[in-house]
Amino acid sequence: xxxxxxxxxxxxxxxxxxxxxxxxxxxxxxxxxxxxxxxxxxxxxxxxxxxxxxxxxxxxxxxxxxxxxxxxxxxxxxxxxxxxxxxxxxxxxxxxxxxxxxxxxxxxxxx
Numbered sequence: 001x002x003x004x005x006x007x008x009x010x011x012x013x014x015x016x017x018x019x020x021x022x023x024x025x026x027x028x029x030x031x032x033x034x035x036x037x038x039x040x041x042x043x044x045x046x047x048x049x050x051x052x053x054x055x056x057x058x059x060x061x062x063x064x065x066x067x068x069x070x071x072x073x074x075x076x077x078x079x080x081x082x083x084x085x086x087x088x089x090x091x092x093x094x095x096x097x098x099x100x101x102x103x104x105x106x107x108x109x110x111x
Contacts, residue, residue, distance in 0.1 A: 016103040019056065020080035023100070024069040029093040042089035046071075054083065057110070068095060077101055 004012070029035060049055035057072040073080045080099050089095040 012105070016105055018076070019102050019104050020073040020075055020077050021100050021102045022071040022073060022080060022084060023067060023098045024071065025096050025098075026066045026068060027090070027093045027096045030095070032094070035092075035094045038089050038092045038094050042087055042095070045087060049083070072102070072104065
């Protein structure tokens, strides 16, 4: 692992941009019989948001916790909240969510 100097960090830190991170959790209707088709449409919508460049990173959580996924949005908090309020899973009560401001470096990617 490279050790960064204070000067290198001082050059890199200003290049960080503002994003929004969403933590998606199980909602009150998550285990309902009709939840699976709603979850499928939620996924379809995520593919569209990814294709539009709005949803930069999608991370479904695969353990048995109440956390269902993490998403990093290239959007402001208010815009991300509006996007999530229109999500079919959220609208149906299958999911709930929290939105938090975050910062990241454009071009970061999953290996």
